[in-house]
Amino acid sequence: xxxxxxxxxxxxxxxxxxxxxxxxxxxxxxxxxxxxxxxxxxxxxxxxxxxxxxxxxxxxxxxxxxxxxxxxxxxxxxxxxxxxxxxxxxxxxxxxxxxxxxxxxxxxxxxxxxxxxxxxxxxxxxxxxxxxxxxxxxxxxxxxxxxxxxxxxxxxxxxxxxxxxxxxxxxxxxxxxxxxxxxxxxxxxxxxxxxxxxxxxxxxxxxxxxxxxxxxxxxxxxxxxxxxxxxxxxxxxxxxxxxxxxxxxxxxxxxxxxxxxxxxxxxxxxxxxxxxxxxxxxxxxxxxxxxxxxxxxxxxxxxxxxxxxxxxxxxxxxxxxxxxxxxxxxxxxxxxxxxxxxxxxxxxxxxxxxxxxxxxxxxxxxxxxxxxxxxxxxxxxxxxxxxxxxxxxxxxxxxxxxxxxxxxxxxxxxxxxxxxx
Numbered sequence: 001x002x003x004x005x006x007x008x009x010x011x012x013x014x015x016x017x018x019x020x021x022x023x024x025x026x027x028x029x030x031x032x033x034x035x036x037x038x039x040x041x042x043x044x045x046x047x048x049x050x051x052x053x054x055x056x057x058x059x060x061x062x063x064x065x066x067x068x069x070x071x072x073x074x075x076x077x078x079x080x081x082x083x084x085x086x087x088x089x090x091x092x093x094x095x096x097x098x099x100x101x102x103x104x105x106x107x108x109x110x111x112x113x114x115x116x117x118x119x120x121x122x123x124x125x126x127x128x129x130x131x132x133x134x135x136x137x138x139x140x141x142x143x144x145x146x147x148x149x150x151x152x153x154x155x156x157x158x159x160x161x162x163x164x165x166x167x168x169x170x171x172x173x174x175x176x177x178x179x180x181x182x183x184x185x186x187x188x189x190x191x192x193x194x195x196x197x198x199x200x201x202x203x204x205x206x207x208x209x210x211x212x213x214x215x216x217x218x219x220x221x222x223x224x225x226x227x228x229x230x231x232x233x234x235x236x237x238x239x240x241x242x243x244x245x246x247x248x249x250x251x252x253x254x255x256x257x258x259x260x261x262x263x264x265x266x267x268x269x270x271x272x273x274x275x276x277x278x279x280x281x282x283x284x285x286x287x288x289x290x291x292x293x294x295x296x297x298x299x300x301x302x303x304x305x306x307x308x309x310x311x312x313x314x315x316x317x318x319x320x321x322x323x324x325x326x327x328x329x330x331x332x333x334x335x336x337x338x339x340x341x342x343x344x345x346x347x348x349x350x351x352x353x354x355x356x357x358x359x360x361x362x363x364x365x366x367x368x369x370x371x372x373x374x375x376x377x378x379x380x381x382x383x384x385x386x387x388x389x390x391x392x393x394x395x396x397x398x399x400x401x402x403x404x405x406x407x408x409x410x411x412x413x414x415x416x417x418x419x420x421x
Contacts, residue, residue: 255320282302286317374405
C-alpha cells in the first residue's frame with residue numbers, strides 16, 4: 001500500500017503468494033529428489049559393487065547399517081571379502097575379476113583408527129605385502145598400531161593371507177610385538193642391539209595349533225565388527241523361523257506402531273532390570289540375519305520365561321511393536337518361545353498390503369483368483385494405502401499362510417506385500 005496499491009489488491013497478491021508457497025517449494029524439492037533417486041537407482045542397477053562399496057564406506061561407523069548392507073550384498077550374490085592387512089584400504093573397495101567382489105575396509109573394524117590404518121597402508125605400499133605377524137610388527141609404527149589394534153585385526157581375520165590362524169597369532173603376539181619394538185629401536189639408533197641377531201625373523205616358527213572353534217570366531221567377530229560376519233548363530237533356525245513368521249527385524253521399520261507382530265532371532269545383550277516395586281524384568285536385543293531390535297520383557301513374562309534368555313538363545317517373540325522418538329522399532333513382548341523346542345505356533349492373521357493408486361482392475365481380478373486358490377483357516381485382511389491414510393478391510397474368508405501364497409501375491413503387488421503374524 002505504501003507504493004500506491006489498494007489494500008484489496010495487496011491482499012489479493014499476498015493470498016496468491018501464500019497459495020504458491022504451499023506447493024512451490026515442494027515441487028522444486030521433489031524434482032531435485034527425483035533426480036537423485038533416479039541417479040542412485042541407475043548406479044545401483046548398473047554398478048552394484050561400486051554402489052554398495054560406497055554405501056558401506058559412508059556408514060561404516062554404524063555396525064547396524066553395515067550388517068544390513070552386507071546381508072543385502074550377499075542376497076544379490078555380491079561376495080564380501082574379509083578385511084586383510086595385505087589388501088584392505090581404509091574404506092570398502094571393489095576388487096576386480098570375472099565377478100567383482102567387495103573387500104571389507106580396515107576402518108570399519110572396532111579399535112582400528114584412521115592413524116593406524118594410514119600407517120599400515122603406507123608401509124604396505126612402501127615395502128610390499130606383510131609376510132607374517134613378525135614382519136608386520138617390525139615394519140609398522142608401534143606408536144600408531146598398538147596391541148589393541150593388532151588384537152582387533154587378528155580377531156577380524158585380517159592376517160589370514162599370511163597363512164596363520166587366529167589361535168597361532170594370539171599365541172605369539174607378545175613375542176612378535178617385542179621383536180618389532182626391538183628392531184624398530186635398533187633402526188632408530190642405527191646400532192645393533194646386543195644378542196639381537198641370535199635369532200633371525202626367518203627362524204621364527206608358529207606353534208602347531210588348531211584354529212578357534214566356530215563359536216570363538218563368531219564371538220570375536222561380534223566384538224570387532226559389531227555383528228557376526230562369516231556365519232550367524234541364527235542361520236540354522238532361519239528355515240524354521242520362516243515357517244512361523246514372514247517378518248524380520250528389517251521389516252519392522254516399515255510397520256506402524258501398535259501392531260501385534262511375531263519375530264524370530266537369537267538373543268544378545270540380555271540385561272536384568274528392576275521395576276520401582278522391585279520386580280525383575282529384562283531388556284534384550286533380538287538379532288536375525290537382517291538386523292536387530294530391542295525387546296522389553298515385563299515381570300510376569302520374565303518370571304515365566306527367564307530360563308529361555310541365555311546368550312544367543314534362539315527365540316520366537318510375539319510382541320506389540322512400538323517406535324521411539326526417532327522412529328526406531330522396539331518390541332514389548334507378550335510371549336516367548338524357544339525356536340529349538342517350539343513345534344508349531346500357527347499364525348493368527350494374514351495381511352495383504354496394496355496401494356489404492358497403484359493397482360488396476362486386472363490386478364484386482366488376478367489377486368482375487370490367487371486368494372480363492374489359497375483359502376485356509378487363518379483370518380485375512382487387506383491393508384489399502386491411500387495418499388493420506390490406510391484402511392484395513394477384513395476378508396470374508398480365511399487364507400492359508402503358505403510360501404505359495406506369498407510368492408503369488410508378491411508377484412502381483414511387490415516385495416513384502418504379504419505378512420503373517
